[in-house]
Every structure is written in C-alpha cells, then in structure tokens.
Amino acid sequence: MLELQGISKVYEEKKVLEDINLKVRAGETLGVIGPTGSGKTTLLKIIDLLEEPTTGRMIFDGIDALNVPAFKIRRRMGMVFQETPILKGTVHDNIIYGPRLRGREPEEKEIKRVMELVELRGYENKDARGLSGGEKQRLALARALINQPELLLLDEPTSNLDPISKKRIEEAIKELKGEITIIFTTHDLIQGQHLAERIAILDNRIMQIGKPSEVFKRPSNRFVAEFVGAKNIIGGEARITRDKLTIIESDDLKIYSSKPAEGEVTAIIRPEDITVSWEPRDSSALNQLRGEVVRFEERGPLFQVQVECGDEIFTIYMTRKSFHDMKISIGSIVWIKFKASAVHIIR
C-alpha cells in the first residue's frame, strides 16, 4: 500500500527525519510513537505530500507518488491534524467540502454514516466554529472519512482532548481498523499499544518497528527501552565465559545473562522477573545481589520497591501480601535475585 524508501528531511541544516524506510500494507493500523520533536508530524505531512522530503522515494499503491500531481494522491488519503482548522460555516458545510472539491455531492446516507461514526449526528446545522475542541476533532475525522480515503493519517488526534472525546475518537479508529489503512502518531504509549497492529518508535529515525508486545518486551536499543518506560536498564561490558554464559560487568556489579553478547551492551531486567528475600538462597537464579531498600510506593495491587545495589537502583514489583509478609521498610538490607534468562540484552 505505502512504501517509504530512504526518506529524509532537513530544515535549515537540522535533520528532522533521517533514512526512513517503512512498508505499510493495506488495511494495517500503524502507530508512530515518539517524543515531541521526533519528526512525527513531518513524517505524516511528507506522506500526505504536504511537505517535500529532502531525499527518498514514496510509493503509494504502486505509484511513484513524488512524481505525479500531488492532489491526485492526496485525494486518495485523508489527514486529521493535531489541531485541525475548521472552515467557516456549518458542520454540514465542512463535511461536504472534500466531496465538492472532487465535483460530487455526497448522498445523505454517506453523511449520516460518518456523522454516526464520530457521534455527531444532529450537529449538521450548527456553526462549526462553535463546537468544543473534542467535537471539532471528531468533525475533522468525519470530514476526512466522507472522501473514502484508502489511507487515513491521524496526527496526534487526541492529544488535546478531554477523556470522553479521546475515547470516542479511539472507538471510531477501532471501528475503521481493517477497513482502511491507518497511520497515526501519538506520544501516548498506551494508546499506541491499544490501537495499532504495529508500532514504530520514532526519534528522527525509526528506532524500532514491530508488534507492540514485541517492542515493549524486547526493546532493541536503549532509547526505545527508556522511551517505553523499561526499568532496570544497565550498561556494561559483556564477555562470554567458559560455561557459554555472558557476564556483564558494570563498575561494581556482575550480571549473568543466558543471551550471548560481547562488548558494550545494555541489559534490561523486567521488574516482575526479580524476587526479594532476606537471605541469599540456593536457587537456579545465577544473579543474586545484596542491596538496601531506598524507596517503595503502592501501585494499585502491587508495590514498587527500589533497591540500591552498588551504583545501580533496581526496581522490583512485589504483591501487597509478600511486601507486608516480609515487613520491608526503608533501609532494609535485602537480597534480590533473577535468572540469567531474564536478562535481556540490547545494543
């Protein structure tokens, strides 16, 4: 459906996008997630041919999109901006704007369908500029959908909305999934995870792309790990021991991993894979570290406990029961342990 090949964009010597290669298949929902300034809006504008890339090619449905009149490609796409401008006139005037550009009058049932999808039925004759922020954004979505786009681009469509409007937009996107190809940007990880089949983590270049569960569980580099909120990210020098295990040395810590790696690496241990005890125990866990409890807080049904081992602070999730049974307090000296197989190594 859409293929970007080596797309880059430079503004006044600042690289906003670098070597973007991306394939999106028809009917797919792709979430582009990244912090502010990571180039999300620029990427969508380049896809919608509103911005010209500095280098690269874009293939849309087999057509070299940068070499045909832009409006012909744009008419097959729809875009909703972060703060979509509203045209003067009524809601109905806004809805029929796109079809009129194409020289057609939309049928009443078409209008009804898109208005129902965004839950704006009955608003047709209202002054569009008098709508609330959430209603305006839903109108923007309806205005894009009436043109029956094959590719829908949504630039942080819910970032400035109240929770109810946000939910309505998300529900509309869910209903459209599979029916049309959708690329949306967000800085909301949870939204990305819920709505997208694949997510791309963007920081001027695509840092990782894959199914949300893959990206969250196995971030491929430190940026992604930190961005997706991974805990216990430890950098160090790795070498392989005689037992074919990897040992990662960082200042005064030694961590074993069952994944082979050598040289400068970053290791991640998920908080739920670490257990806490008062004494070191014989167990299959190769990694046993002594440390001091420096902080804890209640997080719903779990307790998040932070233990300082050498220079590193480990975050561990404990159930309420085991936390109370152990009678842990600030300053407690405890042992933490995790298996070598729980140490995930990234670049």
Next chain:
Amino acid sequence: MDEILQGILKALELIITLDPEVVDTTSRTLMISISSTLLASLIAVPIGAIIHFKHFKGKRAIINIIQTLYSIPTVLIGLLVFLLISRSGPLGSLNLLFTPWGMILAQAILILPLIMGFSITALKGVGEEIIDLARSLGATEYQTLFTLVSEARYGIMAAIILGFGRAISEVGIAIMIGGNIRGYTRVITSAMALETSKGNLELSIALGIILLAISLIINTLLNYFQEK
C-alpha cells in the same frame, strides 16, 4: 446661523421631495463608485491572494509599496490618468477623458492598493494551516486559493467597502478626469465643490447629508464584517 439652518431645512426638503438634480447626481455617483470598486476588486483580490499565497523574493517590498500607495493623493492619480487618457496619451484613442468610464478607471486605480493591501491582511488572518487543510482534503492549487479567499471573505468584504468609501468621497479625480459636466460626469463631491462656490448652499448641504448617510451605511457594514 440662521442661513445655515435655512440651508439645512431647504436641503432636507430637496431630499424628501426627491429633487431631480439630487437624485440624478446621487445615482450617478453610486453607479461610478460601485463600478470602480467592482473593477478594482476583480483585479486586487486575486492578485492579493497570489501575493499572499506564493513565496517569492521581494514579497515584503511589494507589500510595503502597496501599503504606501494607500494614502496617495487623488489629484496625483487624476494627473496620471489624465496623461494616460488625454488625446496625446497612450490611451487617448479610447476617448475616456471627461467620461464616466475615465472616472471609473481612475477611481479603480486609486483604490486598487487599498483593496489589495487589506485583502492580503485579511488572508494573513486565515492562517497557513488552512492551506494544508484544503490540500489534505484534495484541493488543487486553484481550489486552495479559492478556499483561502472564501475563508477570508469577511475581511475581504471589509477591504472592498473601505475602497468604496475612498472612491465615493474623493473629489480630485471627479473634477480632473470627469470635468464636472452637469448631467454626465457630475458626482456628489464635484457638485458640492461647485455649488458651494456658486453660493447654492441648499444643494451642497443636501448632497453633503446624502454623502454622510452613505458613509454611515459604509461604516455600519464595515463594523458588521469586521466583527464576523
């Protein structure tokens, strides 16, 4: 004082009784100024939109020149057009001098910068994001331009009304290009200048009241559009 009061009363009588001279001069004035405003708008609005829409070198300088021409003296435009359409001028063969057509042309030239400049300002108020929006919804470049003008329509209407206000109230062109010919090119302002000098104050005051009423209507319309 008594003379002025008498003059005003007589003027009101002329207006109420629809004095043929008053009606004739007023309708000609409106016809000439409306025509010149339409002509100027047809040229100024699209060019203003293109200037706003396109990015090119010297854009700022062009806008500066346009804004400088807002206050150009009407007699200067009168002289320029006179040279252009007088018998020996480049457009002399068109025989426009001392005709309503010549007046329309000169008034249009006078108010062209005003309508163009204020149209550009109105378009600036619409915001660049409307351009992206129109394009993203499938507009061609021409349709995008049309959308931009349509979004700025109230501001552009205000610019046109402002232009009309300047056209109808000027006197230099009316005399220099129109020649103040009774029943042919005499308009409210040139008639007032002449009648006052002749001492025919009633007619002058009557025409003055009408001009004031037109100004009031223009201002009301201007406020209406500016509030939109």
